[in-house]
Every structure is written in structure tokens, then in C-alpha cells.
Amino acid sequence: MSKIKFSVDGRECFGKPGQTILEAARDNGVYIPSLCRYEGLKPTGSCRICTVRVGGRYMAACTQPLSEGITVENTAPDLEDMRRAMIEMLFVGGNHMCPTCEKSGNCELQALAYRYQMLVPRFPYQFPLRTIDPTGPKLLVDHNRCIKCHRCVAMVKTKDGKSVFGPLYRSKRKKIGADLTLAAGLTDDQAKKAMDHCPVGAILKKEIGFAVPIGRRTYDKAPIGSDVETPRT
Amino acid sequence: MSTKAPLDSLLARHGKDPSGLIEILRDVQAALGSIPPEAVAKIAARLGLSRVDVEGVATFYHFFTARPAGTYAVYLNKNVVAEMKGRAEVARAFEKAAGCRFGETTADGLIGLHETSCIGMNDQEPSALINGVVFTRLTPARVRELVAGMKAGKETGKLVKKTGDGANQSRLVRAMVDNNIRKPGPVILAPFKSGAAVRKAVTWTPEDVVAEIKRSNLLGRGGAGFPTGLKWEFCGREACPPRYVVANADEGEPGTFKDRVILTELPHLLFEGMTIAGYAIGAREGILYLRAEYAYLKPRLEKVLADLRAQKLLGKAIAGKKGFAFDITIKLGAGAYVCGEESALLESAEGKRGAPRPRPPFPVQNGYLGLPTTVNNVETLCAAARILERGAGWFKTLGTPKSAGTKLLSVSGDCRKPGVYEVEFGLTINRLLEMAGGRDAQAVQVGGPSGTCVARGQFERRIGFEDLPTGGSIIVIGPQRDLFDVVRNFMDFFIEESCGWCTACRVGNTLLRQKFEKITSGKGTRQDLKEIEAWGKTIKAMSRCGLGQTSPNPILTTLLNFREKYEARVDATRDYVSTFDLEAAVRDAAAVTGQTLAEARHE
Numbered sequence: 001m002s003k004i005k006f007s008v009d010g011r012e013c014f015g016k017p018g019q020t021i022l023e024a025a026r027d028n029g030v031y032i033p034s035l036c037r038y039e040g041l042k043p044t045g046s047c048r049i050c051t052v053r054v055g056g057r058y059m060a061a062c063t064q065p066l067s068e069g070i071t072v073e074n075t076a077p078d079l080e081d082m083r084r085a086m087i088e089m090l091f092v093g094g095n096h097m098c099p100t101c102e103k104s105g106n107c108e109l110q111a112l113a114y115r116y117q118m119l120v121p122r123f124p125y126q127f128p129l130r131t132i133d134p135t136g137p138k139l140l141v142d143h144n145r146c147i148k149c150h151r152c153v154a155m156v157k158t159k160d161g162k163s164v165f166g167p168l169y170r171s172k173r174k175k176i177g178a179d180l181t182l183a184a185g186l187t188d189d190q191a192k193k194a195m196d197h198c199p200v201g202a203i204l205k206k207e208i209g210f211a212v213p214i215g216r217r218t219y220d221k222a223p224i225g226s227d228v229e230t231p232r233t
Numbered sequence: 234m235s236t237k238a239p240l241d242s243l244l245a246r247h248g249k250d251p252s253g254l255i256e257i258l259r260d261v262q263a264a265l266g267s268i269p270p271e272a273v274a275k276i277a278a279r280l281g282l283s284r285v286d287v288e289g290v291a292t293f294y295h296f297f298t299a300r301p302a303g304t305y306a307v308y309l310n311k312n313v314v315a316e317m318k319g320r321a322e323v324a325r326a327f328e329k330a331a332g333c334r335f336g337e338t339t340a341d342g343l344i345g346l347h348e349t350s351c352i353g354m355n356d357q358e359p360s361a362l363i364n365g366v367v368f369t370r371l372t373p374a375r376v377r378e379l380v381a382g383m384k385a386g387k388e389t390g391k392l393v394k395k396t397g398d399g400a401n402q403s404r405l406v407r408a409m410v411d412n413n414i415r416k417p418g419p420v421i422l423a424p425f426k427s428g429a430a431v432r433k434a435v436t437w438t439p440e441d442v443v444a445e446i447k448r449s450n451l452l453g454r455g456g457a458g459f460p461t462g463l464k465w466e467f468c469g470r471e472a473c474p475p476r477y478v479v480a481n482a483d484e485g486e487p488g489t490f491k492d493r494v495i496l497t498e499l500p501h502l503l504f505e506g507m508t509i510a511g512y513a514i515g516a517r518e519g520i521l522y523l524r525a526e527y528a529y530l531k532p533r534l535e536k537v538l539a540d541l542r543a544q545k546l547l548g549k550a551i552a553g554k555k556g557f558a559f560d561i562t563i564k565l566g567a568g569a570y571v572c573g574e575e576s577a578l579l580e581s582a583e584g585k586r587g588a589p590r591p592r593p594p595f596p597v598q599n600g601y602l603g604l605p606t607t608v609n610n611v612e613t614l615c616a617a618a619r620i621l622e623r624g625a626g627w628f629k630t631l632g633t634p635k636s637a638g639t640k641l642l643s644v645s646g647d648c649r650k651p652g653v654y655e656v657e658f659g660l661t662i663n664r665l666l667e668m669a670g671g672r673d674a675q676a677v678q679v680g681g682p683s684g685t686c687v688a689r690g691q692f693e694r695r696i697g698f699e700d701l702p703t704g705g706s707i708i709v710i711g712p713q714r715d716l717f718d719v720v721r722n723f724m725d726f727f728i729e730e731s732c733g734w735c736t737a738c739r740v741g742n743t744l745l746r747q748k749f750e751k752i753t754s755g756k757g758t759r760q761d762l763k764e765i766e767a768w769g770k771t772i773k774a775m776s777r778c779g780l781g782q783t784s785p786n787p788i789l790t791t792l793l794n795f796r797e798k799y800e801a802r803v804d805a806t807r808d809y810v811s812t813f814d815l816e817a818a819v820r821d822a823a824a825v826t827g828q829t830l831a832e833a834r835h836e
């Protein structure tokens with residue numbers, strides 16, 4: 001199979017046709033941080049955290065197809081600072097009370113905030129008024145935490161392909177809604193998957209909580225991105 | 234009130250294809266005055282969608298409402314030129330006469346007062362849409378008359394007293410809109426005989442048509458300035474037909490209204506341009522995506538299409554050319570600026586939320602229904618038709634080496650002669666201000682909110698792709714204005730119109746607006762000026778589409794060209810000014826506990 005040569009921060013890499021920049025980088029042991037992306041789902045490019053710079057132009061590495069000879073900037077300090085700004089915006093744009101959140105330790109937003117050593121966001125907290133909606137007998141959606149990644153929209157479907165979740169409104173009023181009739185028909189397995197796919201603690205399965213104690217969760221053990229990164233030789 | 238019977242018969246008039254969802258919702262809104270939950274459920278069942286899909290579309294566009302919008306739904310334009318022309322008094326008059334506030338509907342459901350972004354009438358503000366009918370040059374007295382008419386139950390169209398000029402008077406339009414053509418030009422605003430361009434084009438090969446457009450150096454007039462010939466070539470090269478031609482008549486950039494004038498006076502030129510594009514790229518179908526605000530033009534546009542079919546300039550064997558078939562349908566939007574962005578437009582034309590798509594793939598590869606599509610601005614297509622008629626060589630004699638041809642400018646604001654000017658590229662701002670009667674301007678906003686705010690000292694700058702590109706919006710800002718009011722209005726516009734997809738645009742613009750407020754209210758420091766600039770650059774870099782990529786421009790371009798105005802508002806002696814207001818913070822607690830404010834502050 002033909003190989004595509006490219007570089008990330010000066011490191012020579014090779015990728016395959018049809019790959020995105022993010023996928024190809026990952027195969028070369030280069031971690032490009034991302035949040036809304038989920039392996040196996042069509043990338044939406046909504047969080048913008050995977051933004052890289054190619055020839056002075058900014059693009060989302062999760063949706064941008066790889067092309068021959070490109071020079072990708074991934075860790076330039078100004079770029080990293082802009083990514084951190086996105087994480088901070090997600091924190092101030094919602095209401096994230098990590099210590100009381102079921103997802104703490106498994107949350108990808110929180111894990112990225114650690115990676116970027118976010119202590120206090122540079123932006124003022126917005127404290128938007130948001131609700132917690134019971135969504136069928138098995139789930140509840142806490143809109144305080146939703147980051148509009150669209151994973152649930154793409155993933156949670158009925159047998160005949162209808163969406164259970166979908167975006168409502170636009171601008172900062174945008175929120176994720178649910179078809180309550182369809183949500184009522186979700187199986188236990190589907191409900192668990194919905195919760196597991198949500199990067200934050202916005203979709204929760206009712207009744208069971210804190211089954212794994214904090215301190216023993218995914219990112220308590222190893223920081224986000226560490227599974228991809230290989231040290232430079 | 235039962236909505237069952239009308240709803241069922243209304244739905245029965247539509248097909249079951251989800252791409253028709255916006256048309257269905259438009260009909261439901263018009264018939265019932267809102268999109269009630271039972272309508273959502275029925276539409277979803279009929280189209281095989283989930284309810285949340287239908288609700289998602291219904292809540293995206295601002296002419297759809299979940300609650301009754303009023304038997305007379307008043308949408309008052311809130312753009313900055315409306316404000317300059319007395320919008321505040323007009324709004325107060327509406328509230329007083331109707332007896333409800335903006336954002337509300339009267340208790341009897343008769344009148345609903347709503348705000349809306351620019352409706353494309355900047356040359357005759359303040360303006361409003363009432364049940365889709367345009368009312369221009371509103372005054373408090375006129376408002377009282379209108380409201381009295383509504384209370385008397387008059388038909389909305391009958392409230393129009395006097396129609397405007399030209400085709401605005403036609404039986405199928407009857408709008409009080411004026412064309413305000415101040416300066417006709419050789420390319421667009423000149424007489425055009427139907428068929429003149431198409432008949433010539435079909436004697437050439439499609440490749441030669443593309444080559445001629447490439448030779449003309451025609452660049453897209455919608456703002457981005459992409460070479461039209463190249464776009465057509467890319468699209469024609471894509472393997473899988475059918476291909477589509479789309480005319481972008483969303484004209485949502487505040488301050489532009491030149492496409493409105495083309496659609497009123499020269500629709501046959503536009504349709505001919507679309508037909509030529511169809512011939513060039515090998516498409517059989519064209520779509521005119523018309524913004525909801527211009528729905529009043531649709532009946533006449535349909536009539537022009539019918540006439541063109543009768544003249545064999547649309548349909549089969551066009552202009553006698555065997556095997557060349559092409560026809561055009563009109564699709565209406567429902568109120569969303571972002572739908573002018575070409576990929577959002579395609580989503581909307583497919584009956585979905587107008588959220589832009591990731592690009593690549595570009596519309597030439599993955600366009601309407603996933604098929605190769607060229608999206609062009611109305612003016613671009615008109616220019617293309619004219620290039621075919623008169624030749625690329627002629628076209629290039631106009632304008633400058635890098636910006637061939639002419640540009641339609643929509644001029645409004647503090648000038649004596651607002652309206653449409655067709656000028657050759659390369660014109661200076663000074664010359665334009667002379668023509669429009671606005672020589673004492675302190676600033677000119679070129680290209681609308683997403684463009685550049687040009688200061689007085691720079692009025693020798695030129696309109697064109699090499700210096701000041703513009704989709705056509707020119708807003709003259711007189712010396713009496715507070716420039717920060719303009720910036721604030723533009724920022725509010727972007728905050729409202731963001732599709733909400735990406736973090737930077739959805740969250741960041743509000744943060745930028747708050748920082749701006751902090752600075753302009755005198756609570757900022759030099760540090761805040763540094764931060765607002767950095768935040769603006771971050772939003773530009775981290776946004777997915779042109780909306781977010783330009784939304785900080787009102788702040789960034791005034792910061793660049795009017796820095797002294799910002800400097801004057803900040804406290805240069807301090808690095809930090811607290812915005813925390815202790816007194817306000819303890820006021821509620823003091824009231825509850827019966828303490829004085831000083832006690833509550835522990836003083």
C-alpha cells in the first residue's frame with residue numbers, strides 16, 4: 001500500500017491514504033489531543049481541541065484528510081495555549097463540579113484539563129442555568145455538563161436507525177434534546193453504552209453510581225494520551 | 234383549539250421526503266402561528282424521523298416558534314442602521330400600541346412582537362416584516378396606524394399603502410420596497426434581453442464556456458472571492474452526475490441588499506447565469522436558495538421561471554440545443570444568517586439544521602444530497618451570464634488587474650443617498666462617499682460586521698480583492714455616532730447567529746462581548762486590551778466556518794484602526810481593576826437579614 005510522508009513538529013511520519021491527520025499521527029505515536037472524537041464514529045470537529053497548524057492555517061486534525069508532504073505543528077506553545085482556551089471555555093460555558101460528578105476520573109474533559117494543567121480558567125464563569133432531564137426510565141441527562149460533542153447523537157440509534165438524541169436551538173442556547181418515546185425503548189445495554197460514550201458526566205444511567213471508586217478510574221491510573229504517545233528517540 | 238384537521242390536510246399536501254421538512258414547517262407555522270408539539274410528532278411520523286430531529290430543525294430557525302407568534306407576527310429589524318434611523322422610538326411605539334413587549338404576544342394572541350437580524354432593507358430603515366410582508370421607513374405614527382389596522386383585522390397585505398419603484402409594483406410583488414438604484418453599471422444593472430447569453434453559450438462546448446469564465450478572472454461575489462471558472466471546472470470534473478447548480482440568495486450579511494435588487498429587477502439574468510452554469514458543469518437541476526426575508530419575491534420569481542420555460546430557455550432542448558435540459562426550483566430558508574455559508578446552505582436546502590459541514594470535502598465534491606454542486610452568489614451568476622454575452626475580454630477592461638469587472642455595493646447608514654451602486658473595482662472609499670453623500674463619515678464598515686471598520690484617515694483605500702474585499706455591504710458611520718454602539722450591535726449579531734457547533738464560536742463570542750463591555754464601561758486596563766486581542770485571535774483560529782473565523786472582526790478591526798478610542802477608556806495607571814461589586818453582592822443578604830449594607834460588608 002502506498003505511504004504518505006508527512007511531519008509533525010519536525011518528526012518524520014508515514015500515513016495511509018484515507019486517514020485523517022489525527023489517525024495518521026496516532027499510528028506514529030504522536031498524540032493530538034481530542035475530545036469530541038470517538039473511535040468508530042464519524043468525527044464532527046465540534047470541540048476544536050485537535051486543531052493543528054499546517055502551513056500557517058488552522059484545521060481540525062480529526063476531520064482533515066492527510067496529504068503528502070504536509071508539515072504539521074502540534075505542540076507550538078501558542079497553539080497549545082489556544083487548545084487550553086477551548087478547554088477553559090468548556091468549563092466556564094457549563095457547570096462542572098468535578099468532585100461530585102459520577103464521571104470524575106473517567107471524564108475526558110477533566111483529563112484534558114489535567115494534561116493542560118488548567119488551574120483557574122482565564123475566562124469568567126458563566127454559570128448558565130441548566131436543567132437535569134429524566135430521559136426515559138434508564139437515563140438522565142445533566143445539561144450542566146454537556147459539551148455538545150454529538151457523540152450521543154451519532155451513536156444512540158433505534159433499530160430502524162432513528163436518533164434518540166439530537167441538537168436543539170442554536171448559538172449558546174444550543175442543547176442536546178432527546179426523543180422521550182424512543183428513549184423509553186432503550187435496552188440496558190444501549191443505556192450503558194450511551195453513558196460510556198459520553199465524554200463527560202452528562203448522560204448517566206439511573207440507579208447505579210460510583211461502582212468504581214474515585215482513585216481507581218481510567219485517568220486516575222494513567223493520564224489521557226499516554227496510551228498513544230511514544231517518547232521521541 | 235384542535236389543530237387536527239387543518240394539520241392533517243396541510244401535511245397531506247407535502248411528500249414524505251425529509252428534504253421537504255423546512256417547507257412543511259413553514260406551512261405549519263403560517264397556518265397555525267406556531268409549531269406545536271402535536272405537529273412535531275405528526276411530521277416526524279410522516280417523514281420517518283425522530284421527534285427530536287424535527288424539533289432540532291424547528292428550533293434552529295428564528296421564524297419558527299414553539300409558542301404562538303401572533304396572528305400578526307411582527308419582526309422588527311435590529312441591525313445597526315435601523316438603530317441609526319430611529320428604531321428605538323419605533324419599537325416603543327409598537328409596544329405601546331400593541332400592549333405587549335418585544336418577545337411577547339398580546340394576551341388575545343393577536344399581535345406578537347419579535348426582533349430579527351438584518352432583513353435586507355438597510356436603505357429604507359427602520360423596517361419590519363409582518364407575516365412576511367415588508368414594511369419600510371417606519372415611524373411611530375405609521376406604527377400606530379399599522380397596529381390600528383391589525384386590531385381592525387385587516388389583511389396584512391392591505392396595510393401596504395404605497396408600493397415602491399420598478400417591479401416592486403408588479404401584481405405579484407406589490408411591496409413598499411424601493412430599489413434605490415443610484416448608479417447603474419455595465420455588467421449587472423444594465424438592460425438584459427432574455428436568451429442573449431444562453432443562446433450563445435449552447436453554441437460552444439461546456440469546456441469552452443468554463444474556459445471563457447476562467448479567462449475573465451471572475452471571482453466569487455459572495456465574499457470569499459474564489460475563482461468561478463475554477464469552481465465550475467472542479468465540479469464538472471467530479472465523476473458522478475447528477476450535479477447541481479445552487480444560487481446563494483441568502484444575503485444575510487447585515488447591510489447588504491444588492492441581491493434583493495437583482496432578484497427584483499433582473500431575475501431572468503440570474504436564471505440565465507444558473508442555466509449557463511448548468512451547461513458548463515453538466516447539471517440538469519438548479520436550486521435558488523432564497524432567504525425567508527425575501528419570500529415576498531417568490532411568486533414573481535416563479536412566474537419568471539414559467540415564462541422562461543415557455544420561451545424554451547428552461548426545460549428540455551434549451552435554446553434549441555438537443556440534449557441540454559435544465560430547470561430551476563426555489564427553496565426558502567427560515568431565518569438564519571449562517572445558512573449563507575455554502576455548506577450550511579446545502580444542509581438547509583436538504584431540510585436540516587443549517588450547521589456548516591466540515592470542509593473538505595467541498596460542495597463541488599459533496600454538495601446537495603452528497604452530489605457535486607457549485608454554489609455561487611446571485612451576483613456572480615449574473616456576471617457569468619454577462620461575460621458569455623459580451624466576452625471575457627470586455628469584462629477585463631473593467632476594474633483592476635486583480636479584481637476584474639464591477640461590484641454592486643449596498644450603501645447605507647449616515648449618507649444622503651443610500652442604495653445600490655454598481656462601481657468598477659478599484660474605487661476609493663472617498664469617491665464612494667462623495668457619490669453617496671456621506672463625506673463627513675468618521676468610519677466606514679466595509680463588508681458588513683465580518684469585514685473591516687475603516688477609519689477616516691484611510692479613505693483613500695480601494696474596494697477590491699487586493700485591498701478591501703466586500704460582499705457588498707457598506708455602512709457609513711457618521712461623526713455623531715458612538716463607534717462602540719456599532720461594535721456592540723455587530724457582536725450581538727454574531728452571538729445570536731452562531732450555529733452553536735464549535736466551542737470557540739458558541740462560547741467565546743459571549744466572553745469577548747463581556748470583555749468588550751468591561752473595557753468600554755471604563756473598568757478595563759491595558760492587560761484587558763491585550764487579552765481581548767488574544768481571545769479574538771483564538772476564536773478566529775479555532776472556529777470551523779467563516780462565521781466564527783470573522784466574528785471577532787468588529788472588535789479586532791476597531792482595535793487596530795481606532796486604538797485611541799479603546800486606550801481612552803482604560804486605566805493606564807493600574808494593572809488590575811476589580812469588577813467585583815461587593816455592595817451588589819451583599820445587597821440581597823442585607824435585605825433578608827435586615828442589616829445595613831455596611832454591616833453586611835462587615836465594616
Ligand SMILES: Cc1cc2nc3c(=O)[nH]c(=O)nc-3n(C[C@H](O)[C@H](O)[C@H](O)COP(=O)(O)O)c2cc1C
Pocket residue numbers: 452453454455456457458459461481482483484485486570571572573574575576608609610611613614778779780
Ligand atoms: C457566515 C457566512 C455567511 C455567508 N453568507 C453568504 C450569503 O448570504 N450570500 C453569498 O453569496 N455568500 C455567502 N457566504 C459565502 C458562501 O459560503 C460562498 O462562499 C459563496 O456563496 C460562494 O459563491 P461565490 O463564489 O459566487 O461568491 C457566506 C459565508 C459565511 C461564512
Ligand code: SF4
Pocket residue numbers: 141145146147148149150151152153165176197198199200202203
Ligand atoms: S450528552 Fe454527552 S455525548 Fe451527548 S453531546 Fe452532551 S457531552 Fe456529548
Ligand code: SF4
Pocket residue numbers: 571588589730731732733734735736738739776777778779780781782
Ligand atoms: S464557527 Fe460558529 S457558525 Fe461556524 S460552524 Fe462553528 S459554531 Fe457554527
